Amino acid sequence: MVNFKTMDDIERDKEIEERNKFNKSIAKDxxxxxxxxxxxxxxxxxxxxxxxVIGILLLILILFTxxxxxxxxxxxxxxxIF
Numbered sequence: 001m002v003n004f005k006t007m008d009d010i011e012r013d014k015e016i017e018e019r020n021k022f023n024k025s026i027a028k029d030x031x032x033x034x035x036x037x038x039x040x041x042x043x044x045x046x047x048x049x050x051x052x053v054i055g056i057l058l059l060i061l062i063l064f065t066x067x068x069x070x071x072x073x074x075x076x077x078x079x080x081i082f
Contacts, residue, residue, distance in 0.1 A: 048056075
């Protein structure tokens with residue numbers, strides 16, 4: 001028994017093939033967009049410059065000094081009360 005394809009079968013097969021090609025091309029384009037976006041985000045790394053490191057160290061030093069100064073003032077006033 002020979003299976004003959006009608007024109008409707010051939011057209012349906014063509015539509016399915018075209019739809020699959022279209023879906024694959026869209027998926028490929030979307031993947032390319034996501035790859036480009038995530039590649040650029042991974043490459044962006046901010047390096048600290050010398051001045052930024054010095055600034056951070058100075059801020060830490062100032063905070064440490066203020067903390068120790070507050071402790072000294074509290075000790076001074078408490079000893080003055082008693």
